[in-house]
Amino acid sequence: xxxxxxRLADRILPFGTADAHCDVPCGIYDPRDAIQAAQTVIxxxxxxxKLGAPTTVEAHNSFVRYVAVKEEHATKxxxxxxxxxxDYFKPExxxxxxxxxxxxxxxxxxxxxxKQHVDxxxxxxxxxxxxEIGQIFADSKK
Numbered sequence: 001x002x003x004x005x006x007r008l009a010d011r012i013l014p015f016g017t018a019d020a021h022c023d024v025p026c027g028i029y030d031p032r033d034a035i036q037a038a039q040t041v042i043x044x045x046x047x048x049x050k051l052g053a054p055t056t057v058e059a060h061n062s063f064v065r066y067v068a069v070k071e072e073h074a075t076k077x078x079x080x081x082x083x084x085x086x087d088y089f090k091p092e093x094x095x096x097x098x099x100x101x102x103x104x105x106x107x108x109x110x111x112x113x114x115k116q117h118v119d120x121x122x123x124x125x126x127x128x129x130x131x132e133i134g135q136i137f138a139d140s141k142k
Contacts, residue, residue, distance in 0.1 A: 008139040029088045031134035038127035044070035045123045052069035071115045077126070078111035081133060090135070091127050097136050107133060 021022045054060040086106045094100050107129035114123045 017084075027136070029042060029084050031081065031084055031130065031137050034077040034084075034130045035127060035134055036078035036125070037080065038111075038130050040073040041077070042120070042123045042127060044073070045114070045118055045120050048118050074111045074115040074126070075082070077130060079098050080109050081107055084137060089140070093136075093140050100133075100136060103129065103133055103136070110137065 047066045048063065048070070051063055051066070054063045081104060089100065097103075107126065110122060110126040110129055113119070114126050122139060
């Protein structure tokens with residue numbers, strides 16, 4: 001019955017197809033969000049290293065929160081840069097920066113690594129990789 005009502009409504013008020021070239025309106029891409037999230041990963045890594053192995057309930061609570069925030073922000077950074085990669089960058093960008101795909105791929109691999117480990121050098125490398133992609137993004141706007 002619901003299908004019949006839908007068919008009738010489609011005949012009376014047909015909807016056209018909406019087309020868009022990306023998921024979000026042009027001009028709102030910003031790699032700074034990913035870079036900020038990577039900075040949070042660095043800060044949480046600092047706090048985890050400073051805390052060490054928790055010996056009290058309070059310390060354990062802080063440890064768990066630091067890890068959760070670190071993982072959340074690593075995921076956010078990866079997601080943000082992947083949206084820019086898939087929705088903003090075009091074939092002409094890949095032609096101008098032939099290593100762009102590798103840079104994005106490596107940044108995302110680093111994002112996965114820093115989620116799984118407490119490694120300051122890799123956290124800083126993750127942020128640097130995102131900054132490099134952000135610079136390419138900025139240069140592509142010129």
